[in-house]
Amino acid sequence: MPQLDLAPDQLLTTTRTVRKRLDLSRPVEPEVVRECIEIATQAPTAGNNQPWHFIVVTEPEKKQEIAELYRQSFQTYVARAIANAEHVSSLDPAYLRSMQRIGESSLYLAEHLHEVPVLVIPCLEGRVENVAAESQAGFWGSILPAVWSFMLAARARALGTAWTTMHLSYEKEVGQLLSIPTERITQVALIPVAYTIGTAFKAGPRKSLDEIIHANSW
Numbered sequence: 001m002p003q004l005d006l007a008p009d010q011l012l013t014t015t016r017t018v019r020k021r022l023d024l025s026r027p028v029e030p031e032v033v034r035e036c037i038e039i040a041t042q043a044p045t046a047g048n049n050q051p052w053h054f055i056v057v058t059e060p061e062k063k064q065e066i067a068e069l070y071r072q073s074f075q076t077y078v079a080r081a082i083a084n085a086e087h088v089s090s091l092d093p094a095y096l097r098s099m100q101r102i103g104e105s106s107l108y109l110a111e112h113l114h115e116v117p118v119l120v121i122p123c124l125e126g127r128v129e130n131v132a133a134e135s136q137a138g139f140w141g142s143i144l145p146a147v148w149s150f151m152l153a154a155r156a157r158a159l160g161t162a163w164t165t166m167h168l169s170y171e172k173e174v175g176q177l178l179s180i181p182t183e184r185i186t187q188v189a190l191i192p193v194a195y196t197i198g199t200a201f202k203a204g205p206r207k208s209l210d211e212i213i214h215a216n217s218w
Contacts, residue, residue: 001032003156004199014201015152018160019105022194024115030058032157033118033193040150046138051125052146053185055178058118065177066167067114070190073169074110109162109192118193121167121178122147124186143188151191160196165189 006014037054045051057063113119128139151161167174167190175182 013203015155017162019109021197026195028117036153039153040146043145045142053123055121064114069170073166116192120191122188
């Protein structure tokens with residue numbers, strides 16, 4: 001698969017969350033997704049156990065059902081955000097504008113999720129609801145690097161992705177739909193995958209390093 005001409009730093013700083021710029025009309029070749037997953041599995045895992053699984057969903061009926069559950073969860077999230085919005089007037093206007101843009105693009109994705117060519121659900125063997133923090137750290141650390149590698153590999157191939165978790169409110173229902181044994185397998189996220197409308201992305205605004213770097217102590 002041809003790749004974009006991106007230097008490593010460009011790839012790392014322009015792999016964005018893509019929602020409105022997903023090309024919903026262009027199919028994504030299965031071999032491209034497979035190639036990105038193959039790259040993802042070079043990421044490290046705790047004890048090199050490689051406990052990951054990737055559910056690749058392309059069937060329209062299944063995407064539709066997942067999207068309907070996602071939208072239900074999204075509506076609940078929005079209602080909760082509105083109920084807790086009394087402090088909004090005290091926030092920085094630039095931050096509010098940013099949150100408004102994110103909200104609009106998140107709504108767009110929720111409305112069009114069933115149209116996205118590919119949905120990838122990364123999973124891990126095991127459950128950690130009642131596990132100590134240090135064990136949870138190793139658990140999540142055995143999938144997060146792999147998913148980020150998947151998203152970087154996708155970006156290099158002109159694909160856009162977004163890390164979403166709204167469907168997890170209905171993890172059991174999605175598990176039943178996809179025959180995932182939820183008693184021993186944890187769904188981690190849902191990654192929409194599509195070619196992007198245009199391939200030029202830029203680095204996003206971030207906090208000053210002086211705000212987040214702590215030398216030797218907090």
